[in-house]
Amino acid sequence: xxxxxxxxxxxxxxxxxxxxxxxxxxxxxxxxxxxxxxxxxxxxxxxxxxxxxxxxxxxxxxxxxxxxxxxxxxxxxxxxxxxxxxxxxxxxxxxxxxxxxxxxxxxxxxxxxxxxxxxxxxxxxxxxxxxxxxxxxxxxxxxxxxxxxxxxxxxxxxxxxxxxxxxxxxxxxxxx
Amino acid sequence: xxxxxxxxxxxxxxxxxxxxxxxxxxxxxxxxxxxxxxxxxxxxxxxxxxxxxxxxxxxxxxxxxxxxxxxxxxxxxxxxxxxxxxxxxxxxxxxxxxxxxxxxxxxxxxxxxxxxxxxxxxxxxxxxxxxxxxxxxxxxxxxxxxxxxxxxxxxxxxxxxx
Numbered sequence: 498x499x500x501x502x503x504x505x506x507x508x509x510x511x512x513x514x515x516x517x518x519x520x521x522x523x524x525x526x527x528x529x530x531x532x533x534x535x536x537x538x539x540x541x542x543x544x545x546x547x548x549x550x551x552x553x554x555x556x557x558x559x560x561x562x563x564x565x566x567x568x569x570x571x572x573x574x575x576x577x578x579x580x581x582x583x584x585x586x587x588x589x590x591x592x593x594x595x596x597x598x599x600x601x602x603x604x605x606x607x608x609x610x611x612x613x614x615x616x617x618x619x620x621x622x623x624x625x626x627x628x629x630x631x632x633x634x635x636x637x638x639x640x641x642x643x644x645x646x647x648x649x650x651x652x653x654x655x656x657x658x659x660x661x662x663x664x665x666x667x668x669x670x671x672x673x
Numbered sequence: 674x675x676x677x678x679x680x681x682x683x684x685x686x687x688x689x690x691x692x693x694x695x696x697x698x699x700x701x702x703x704x705x706x707x708x709x710x711x712x713x714x715x716x717x718x719x720x721x722x723x724x725x726x727x728x729x730x731x732x733x734x735x736x737x738x739x740x741x742x743x744x745x746x747x748x749x750x751x752x753x754x755x756x757x758x759x760x761x762x763x764x765x766x767x768x769x770x771x772x773x774x775x776x777x778x779x780x781x782x783x784x785x786x787x788x789x790x791x792x793x794x795x796x797x798x799x800x801x802x803x804x805x806x807x808x809x810x811x812x813x814x815x816x817x818x819x820x821x822x823x824x825x826x827x828x829x830x831x832x833x834x835x
Contacts, residue, residue, distance in 0.1 A: 516732065527804075528795045531787035540784040545729040546804040547700070547740055555731050555738070594808055601725050602741075606716025613709025619737065622730035623805035623812075626774070629728065630807040 501603055502650045506642065506657040507628075509592035511562035511635050512542055514620060515572055516555065519582030523554035526578060530556070533571045539564045543592060543630065545623050557621050559632065562589055590620060591635040593642065595649075596628035604629055604649075611648045617641050684832040685789055687777040690824045693726055694771040694817050697748030698802065700740045701755065701764040708737060714758055723747055727772055727812055729805040740803050742772060742814055769817040770802060773824060775831070780809035787811075789830045797826035 517526070527546055534541060543559040560568050565588055571577065572584050595604055601624050608631055612619060617640060621632035633641055642657055703711045714720075727742035743751060745768060752766055780786055790811055794801055799822060803814040815823055 518733075524791060524795050524801055527801075528788065528791040531785075531791055535785040535788040538784050541787050541806065544787055544804065544806040545731055546801065547729060547731060547738070548802065549700075549702075549733060549738055555733060557731050592807075596808075600721050600723070601728055602723050603716050603721045605728060605730075606712045606714070606720070609708045609712025610716060611709075611712070613712055618705075619708065619730065620732050622728060622739075623807040624725070624728045625805075625808035625810040625812070626776070628808045 500648060500650045501607060502599070503595050503604065505596055505651065505655055506645060507594040507596065508638060508642070508657050508659050509542065509594075510660055512559040512590050512592060512632075513562050513565040513568065514557065514559045514587040514590050514632060515568060516557045516585045517572065517578065517582055518553050518555050518585075519579060520552065521554060523548070523556065526554075526582070527556055529577060530558075530572070533577065534560070534568065537567055537571065539568060543621065543623060543632065545621055559590065559592065559621075587620065589635040590632055591638040592630050592632050593638065593645070594628050594630040595645070601629050607648055608645070611644045612641060615640065615644050617644065685777060685783075685786060685830070686779065686832045687775045687834065689833050690773060690775045690827060692771060692773050692820045692824065694769070694820060695745050696726060696742045696770050696772060696817075697745050697752070697766065697768040698740065698742050698770045698814060699748055699752045699755075699764070699766050700738065701759070702733060702736050702738045703759070704736045705732070706735075711737075711759070714755075719754070720751070723751055727803075727805065727814060729803065742770060745769065767802065770814055771817040771820040772812055772814055773820055773827070774810060774812045775827070776810035777831075780811070790827065793826045793830045794823060797822060799823050799826060
């Protein structure tokens with residue numbers, strides 16, 4: 498069977514993940530949480546938000562791994578979340594982004610099939626306009642890339658992109 | 674060697690807001706131990722021409738919960754096919770929904786974007802059905818009727834390129 502063509506791969510730096518589940522009001526919680534993270538200048542690298550069929554809301558977010566303790570402190574702080582909200586965290590995960598693609602569904606299917614066969618977990622997925630991102634264990638990234646390279650057609654001499662620049666938004670404003 | 678670049682923007686810049694309407698949302702849950710099996714079904718050539726506009730997946734109760742948004746006609750067909758193939762028990766189908774998405778030059782590099790988006794919509798009383806933010810973009814699934822109002826609310830907070 499012909500392998501699907503993809504344009505390339507991008508790997509994240511080490512991230513950490515927080516999953517929050519519970520009954521409503523989720524939008525207020527998403528707003529409160531993102532406001533608390535912004536106040537600490539913590540950039541959210543990945544976020545999904547959804548109401549499950551069983552009526553529970555689920556927010557999953559990833560931040561840079563060096564913000565694990567400061568983010569843990571925020572999500573565990575009393576008053577931010579209703580007591581019946583469950584918080585699960587993963588201290589070190591990675592994100593693999595595949596771009597561009599013709600069929601996100603087909604890419605999703607191949608990743609789930611091949612990673613599943615190789616016991617590589619999928620902790621989250623989100624599409625953007627031209628890419629699809631997958632969360633997995635940071636230690637499994639090399640194996641995940643190997644599996645992708647053998648399951649898809651990549652351009653010749655393609656090497657996964659790794660971040661080299663680290664951006665911060667300054668708190669100091671400079672007027673012209 | 675680590676390179677640090679610093680910048681500042683007074684109002685979060687975007688390349689503009691994009692709206693998609695007449696979509697259906699389809700969600701289902703599948704056990705984690707069967708993800709390889711699900712993957713084979715989703716990568717089946719029968720589904721390869723389906724143009725999903727939005728996908729998110731979240732780990733949930735030893736399984737995975739998948740959410741798709743598709744044009745209504747494709748969504749109905751996909752929903753029916755999967756129901757037959759997978760014998761889905763826990764699933765959700767919503768119609769009509771719309772997507773409002775946007776991205777900007779510093780998305781992915783800075784903090785405060787999710788706060789600005791969720792807080793603006795909360796203040797405007799607009800319910801977010803589902804959302805996925807990755808690769809420097811924000812996707813919001815809303816009731817179709819709320820799309821224009823959401824754009825209006827977000828335009829007060831974000832700077833939109835003309």
